[in-house]
Amino acid sequence: MELLQSILPYLISGISVGGQYALIAIGYTMVYGILRLINFAHGDVFMVAGLVMVYLAGSMPLYFAIPLMIIITVALGFIIERVAYKPLRTAPRMSVMISAIGVSYLIQNLALYITGGLNKNYPAIPWISDRITVFGMETSRVTIITPFLTVILVVALVLLINHTKIGMAMRAVSKDFETAQLMGIKINNVISMTFIIGTFLAAIGSMLFFTNFIGVVPTSGAMPGLKAFVAAVFGGIGSIPGAVIGAFIIGICESIIKGLDTVLMVNGSITEQVGFATFSDAFTFALLIIVLVFKPTGLFGEKTTDKV
Amino acid sequence: MLKIKDLHVSYGGIRALRGIDVEVPDGKIVTLIGANGAGKSTMLRTISGLVKADSGSITYDDKELLGKPINKILEAGIAQVPEGRRVFANLTVLENLKAGAYLRKDKDGIAADLQWVYELFPRLEERHWQLAGTLSGGEQQMLAVGRALMSRPKVLMMDEPSLGLAPLVVQGIFDIIREINKQGVTVLLIEQNANMALKVADLAYVLETGKITRFGTGAELLADESIKEAYLGKKRAE
Numbered sequence: 001m002e003l004l005q006s007i008l009p010y011l012i013s014g015i016s017v018g019g020q021y022a023l024i025a026i027g028y029t030m031v032y033g034i035l036r037l038i039n040f041a042h043g044d045v046f047m048v049a050g051l052v053m054v055y056l057a058g059s060m061p062l063y064f065a066i067p068l069m070i071i072i073t074v075a076l077g078f079i080i081e082r083v084a085y086k087p088l089r090t091a092p093r094m095s096v097m098i099s100a101i102g103v104s105y106l107i108q109n110l111a112l113y114i115t116g117g118l119n120k121n122y123p124a125i126p127w128i129s130d131r132i133t134v135f136g137m138e139t140s141r142v143t144i145i146t147p148f149l150t151v152i153l154v155v156a157l158v159l160l161i162n163h164t165k166i167g168m169a170m171r172a173v174s175k176d177f178e179t180a181q182l183m184g185i186k187i188n189n190v191i192s193m194t195f196i197i198g199t200f201l202a203a204i205g206s207m208l209f210f211t212n213f214i215g216v217v218p219t220s221g222a223m224p225g226l227k228a229f230v231a232a233v234f235g236g237i238g239s240i241p242g243a244v245i246g247a248f249i250i251g252i253c254e255s256i257i258k259g260l261d262t263v264l265m266v267n268g269s270i271t272e273q274v275g276f277a278t279f280s281d282a283f284t285f286a287l288l289i290i291v292l293v294f295k296p297t298g299l300f301g302e303k304t305t306d307k308v
Numbered sequence: 309m310l311k312i313k314d315l316h317v318s319y320g321g322i323r324a325l326r327g328i329d330v331e332v333p334d335g336k337i338v339t340l341i342g343a344n345g346a347g348k349s350t351m352l353r354t355i356s357g358l359v360k361a362d363s364g365s366i367t368y369d370d371k372e373l374l375g376k377p378i379n380k381i382l383e384a385g386i387a388q389v390p391e392g393r394r395v396f397a398n399l400t401v402l403e404n405l406k407a408g409a410y411l412r413k414d415k416d417g418i419a420a421d422l423q424w425v426y427e428l429f430p431r432l433e434e435r436h437w438q439l440a441g442t443l444s445g446g447e448q449q450m451l452a453v454g455r456a457l458m459s460r461p462k463v464l465m466m467d468e469p470s471l472g473l474a475p476l477v478v479q480g481i482f483d484i485i486r487e488i489n490k491q492g493v494t495v496l497l498i499e500q501n502a503n504m505a506l507k508v509a510d511l512a513y514v515l516e517t518g519k520i521t522r523f524g525t526g527a528e529l530l531a532d533e534s535i536k537e538a539y540l541g542k543k544r545a546e
Contacts, residue, residue, distance in 0.1 A: 165410075172396045172407050179394040182356060182387075184379040184411035184459070 006266040009137045010259035011252065016143040016208075018251025019150035023205030024228035025235070025243035026157065027077075027198030033174045033238040034194050036093060040100040041080055043225015044107040045199055049073040049206035050122060050216035051111055057123035065123075070203045077199025078192055086188065111218035119215040129211050146208045147248075153201060154244050161240070166193060174238075223281070227254075230288045236301025245299065250287065254280045309333050310355075310386070310463050310496070315364035317347075317354050324350040326518040327364070332463060332511075337485065337495040339505040339526065341539055342515035348498040349391055351515070352465050355496075356388045357381045368463070383411055385462035389469060393452040397441030401432055404440050404451055408458030417460070425454040428484060446477035453484065457493070464488065465496045470504060482508050502539040506530040514539075 024046055031039045052072050056065035084103045088096045128142045161167035172180045173190045180187055209224060210216055228243075231250045235242025256263075260276035291298060310332040317325040324347040332338045342348050353359040355366055357378040366373045373381050387408075396404050405425060409418045426433040429450040435443065440451055449469055456464055466485070470478040482504050489495050499505035506512055509526035514535065522529060529535050 168399065168403055168407060169410065171398055171403075175396045175398050176394055178358060179390055179396070180407075181358065181378045182382070182390060183407045183455070184382045185407070186379060 003263065003267050005136070006263045007256065007259070008135055009139070010255045010263070012134070012137070012139065013143055014252035014255030015248065016146040016212075016251070017255055018248035019146040020205050020209045021224065021228045021231050021251050022150050022244045022247035023153065023201045023208070024224060025231040025247045026154070026240060027202050028229050029232040029235070029237055029240060029243040030194050030198050032232070033240075034170065034191055035085065035096070037085065037096050037100065038229070039198075040097070041084075041103040041107060042198065042202065043221035043223075043228070044104050044111075045073060045077055045080070045221070046202045046206050046209075046225055047111065047216065047218065047221030048076060048107060049199075049203040050210045050220060051115065051120060053207065053210070054120040054122055054216055062123065062125060066125075066207070069207075070200060073203035073206075074196050074199045077195045077202075081192060081195040086191075108218045108222075115216075115218060117218065119217050121215045122210040122213065125207065125211055128208075140212065142208055142211050149204070149208070150244070153204065154240070157197065157201075158240065160197075166190070170194060227284050230284050233288060234291050234298055236298030238302065239298070239300040242298055242300030250284055253287075254284060257283050309369065310494070311365075311367045312351070312355070313365045313367075315351070315354065315366065316362040317350055317359060317364075318362055319350050319359060324518055325354070325361075328515070328518070328520050330513055330520065332494060332496050334462075334494050335489070335492065336510040337489050337497060337508055337526075338511045338513070339497040339499060339509035340513045340515055341499055341502040341505055341529075343539075344500070345517075346515045347518045348515055349467055352388060352467050352496070352498060355381070355386060355465060379411060382459055382461075385460075387456040387459045387461035387464055389452045389456045389464065389466040391467035392471060393445070393448045395440040395443070395448045395451050395455070397439065399440055400436065401438055401440055401443070401451055402436040404455050405432070405436075405458050408455035409460075411459065418458070421458055421460055425457055428457070428487065429454050445473050446480065449473060449477075449481055450484070453481075453488075457488070461493060463494045463496060465498075467498050468500060469497070470499060470501045478504060502535070503530075506535075 024042065027042045028039060031037055049069060053065060053069045056069055080103055084099045085096055088099055128145055130141050131138055132141050134144060161170060169180065169185045169190050170193065172183065172185060173187050177187055227250060228247060231247035232243040234250065235244070235246030257280040258277045261273045264270045312328060312330040314327045314329060315325050316327055328351065330340070340348050340351065350359060354361050355373070357376060361374055364374065368384050368386060371384065373384060396407060399407065405422060409421065412418055431447055432450060432454055435447070440448065443451060453469070469481050473481065478501065485495055485497065485508055497505055497509065506526040506529050512524060512526045512529045513520050514522035514529070522535065
């Protein structure tokens with residue numbers, strides 16, 4: 001019982017972090033599903049969402065700042081696709097990937113230029129940032145809200161994809177560009193829609209993520225972005241349920257490793273700190289390697305049939 | 309009438325079409341036969357707007373289609389059944405059919421045409437909930453045709469519908485082509501199976517390395533000795 005009590009906080013925070021990763025991972029997996037492109041700039045768009053929020057919250061009330069932040073982030077995602085990826089639609093896939101890496105660094109450097117590299121304090125969002133006590137442990141409300149909000153958004157997204165016309169178009173385009181065009185589907189609109197949905201979820205994710213941290217720096221998007229990407233690969237890139245489940249698994253494992261010292265000490269297995277927490281990031285990437293070696297297509301990935 | 313005039317197309321650095329003239333009169337079945345790489349598919353893909361032409365003109369009812377976006381060409385009433393069927397394997401049969409009606413807004417019309425397609429292909433109705441990828445080759449070809457019909461085309465262009473199908477299934481597909489044509493849809497058919505194609509066609513063109521070399525009714529070409537030798541194979545010739 002004591003052991004459970006000591007694990008619980010890490011489990012809960014892991015589920016919460018997993019939810020945040022999931023919201024980012026969906027953007028990776030959807031774009032990959034349609035363009036077969038790893039959108040390296042996605043993590044940086046996530047960071048920009050944080051920065052935009054910092055600046056907006058300084059000059060207007062939050063109920064204006066939050067929707068405006070979401071709109072600006074979505075617009076950024078849309079513009080990146082139109083400017084950096086769309087002109088390369090018929091180019092080899094490698095070119096688009098390099099373009100994505102370029103955009104990633106461009107955004108980071110612009111952020112560095114604007115912020116001067118200083119840590120920008122993220123505004124406290126009332127109610128969701130409040131401290132509350134659950135199961136005898138103190139945490140902020142956002143920790144509890146995140147998984148629920150994530151699940152609601154994912155369910156909404158799955159419904160959109162499976163039961164609407166645009167969702168059907170997305171599935172058709174993800175399978176076969178050319179035939180989708182023969183149906184009269186404008187693939188550029190569908191691709192833009194994919195980026196809009198992906199960045200929208202990342203913008204929501206950034207709010208949940210950054211309220212838990214002290215602030216935003218230009219490289220703030222790199223680590224969560226990378227982990228969300230690993231989650232997407234783990235779940236089978238291209239698969240939305242895969243990305244979500246992968247994200248929760250990574251979030252939970254990571255958080256429990258961070259707390260392993262404390263848990264084992266309570267348990268009596270170890271008497272002094274071992275420093276497992278140091279390995280929490282390493283764990284994520286070790287997981288990536290293991291997945292790539294034993295199941296390259298991930299948990300729910302389809303067998304890759306390259307498009308002709 | 310669909311009219312192609314002096315059409316030049318380069319494709320992948322090759323001059324695939326070198327000034328071809330083809331006419332597809334309303335209500336007819338017109339076939340284009342020719343060897344692999346003669347440029348047959350390129351012609352269909354150019355009509356659909358998937359491939360850009362160098363010069364020439366493609367008109368339907370005297371309206372220029374060349375240079376128009378793919379969706380406008382489809383709206384003008386010209387639909388394509390692509391080579392190799394290309395059904396959306398990850399969509400259900402019903403969703404595939406609905407994808408064919410993507411540009412249409414008339415719900416009643418779509419429902420009526422769905423019934424029409426189901427009457428032509430009862431098998432599709434039986435399997436409407438199945439993923440298209442789980443269908444047999446012949447069923448997928450039916451679905452590809454049904455999907456194209458869902459746009460209510462005036463001209464249906466088919467690229468090698470017999471490809472990779474068993475002879476009995478091929479017979480079924482050609483029966484359907486006749487039936488669709490009887491119901492008022494003009495058909496432009498590309499085939500390597502020249503024997504079948506010429507039997508079903510009202511008019512036929514022979515395409516050789518980017519040029520039209522022969523033109524006649526299906527029956528004329530079917531009886532022609534040189535065509536027999538080149539495209540029908542001595543054994544199959546009757």
